[in-house]
Amino acid sequence: MSPPSAHHDPPAEPLQPPGIELHSIDYVPASERHGSVRDLGAFWFVSSVNLTGLATGVTTLAAGAGLVWTLLATVTGALFGTFFMAFHSAQGPQLGLPQLVQSRPQFGYLGAAVTVWVFAFVNYVAFNTSDAILSGDALQALAGLPPDAGYFLSASVAAVLALFGYRWIHRVNQWLTWPLLLVMAGLTIAAGASAALPADAWTLGAFRLGPFMTVFAIVAGFQLGWAPYVSDYSRYLPADVGVRATFWWTYLPSALSAVWVFGLGAVMSAAAAPGLSPVEGFRAVGDGLWPGFGTLAVVAQFAGLLAVMAVNQYGGMMSLISIVDSLRPVRPTRALRVAGIVAMFAVVWATARFVGVERFTAFYGNVLIFIGYLFTPWTAINLVDYFFVRRGRYSIREIFKAEGMYGRWGWRGQTAYALALAAMVPFMVTAPYTGPAARALGGIDATIFVGLLVAGVAYQRVCRNLDLEAEWRVVEAEGLARHR
Secondary structure (H helix, E strand, O other), X not given: OOOOOHHHOOOOOOOOOOOOOOOOOOOOOHHHOOOOOOHHHHHHHHOOOOHHHHHHHHHHHOOOOOHHHHHHHHHHHHHHHHHHXXXXXXXXXXXXXXOHHHHHHHHOOOHHHHHHHHHHHHHHHHHHHHHHHHHHHHHHHHHOOOHHHHHHHHHHHHHHHHHHOHHHHHHHHHHHHHHHHHHHHHHXXXXXXXXXXXXXXXXXXXXXXXXXXXXXXXXXXHHHOOHHHHHHHOXXXXXXXXXXXXXXXXXXXXXXXXXHHHHHHHHHHHHOOOOOOHHHHHHHHHOOOOOOHHHHHHHHHHHHHHHHHHHHHHHHHHHHHHHHHHHOOOOXXXXXXXXXXXXXXXXXXXXXXXXXXXXXXXXXXXXXXXHXXXXXXXXXXXXXXXXHHOOOOOOHHHHOXXXXXXXXXXXXXXXHHXXXXXXXXXXXXXXXXXXXXXXXXXXXXXXXXXXXXXXHHHXXXXXXXXXXXXXXXXXXHHXXXXXX
């Protein structure tokens, strides 16, 4: 099959060059699909095993629920948030498209760029800024480099990996799987046996629903934060890979990784001396197992951080290209990918320098909360459209047409998104603002439930007058996308 439109044809280069990926936001034809669904297991397990993942645990413990209740909220939040994220992953092999391009049928060709992709770019910048701060802190602790130099070096390595793209990002994550498993096991023993843990650390303590739900929202929001780009890393799989297999090979490794890493980060935070930066605290706890193990563990987690920085730079690059393409169709060449990665590099470096390691915990906590607010409605709209409205039947060519059948402005998606955000505001719990409904509930953040319900129901109702039969005739005639 030919690609969906002329300006999205791959460049006239060999199909399998010695390294650098050819595609970006364009359709991946069946002839270039490869890999096994099991590859997703290593990818999604490793993606949380890094310094930022451990720092997420530090942030959750700071919510004040107590260690045991924090761990229980982490488990429930991870299982809940990963459920939706994994269903997004299942879309990749069926459509052969990156995740955000799939938003055009719901939000419109231009509307997706204005509503969804701008928020997605903020998502990438925010997470990469957090990664940048920790990478600078890690290289300062390990090699004495100034934080700016540490970030520049780390981001350069990640940028090269992001430029090489999909195949190499998967490959590096596979290489890191077993070393990081062993390091995580060692850190778990060190943290659990640490003499620095408070005497009552494992006491259940009083249950306070407000802090518990804050931890739940942070962890579920982190997992939902993968949703805008989760299918980017399954879109090269053969089209006959089923939804069920893709779901489980994403859900189980990602949920397990989140529970283990975030939970361990919380325990290590409880055992660390006050006033230490996250990296210094992790190293000190690790050295409790044997002298030098803490340094080894930080090095291993730093390697995992470089891998996830590449994932975020890769996703940010595709988000930028998607925005530009919606305004003026572009040819997704290697040079354009390089430009997108360089732009991400510059924006993140400037933001990281402004925030600094001293304000990391506060910055990162706000990132986790607000990203969850922004993408909860989008998740519901995208999944309801895929599984219940259009049932996986999309025209790939029409997705890439500005005046195609999905339109420039998808009023249905825009309306459902706006209604959901409006319904969520009274339930928000943030440092600068707590909504009236949240105050009435005693400081409980219920936005994730409100956002999912309102967005999903509203979108399904406004889609009742869609002429799906006409759409499906176009899809069947095209024959590109596999549907369930």
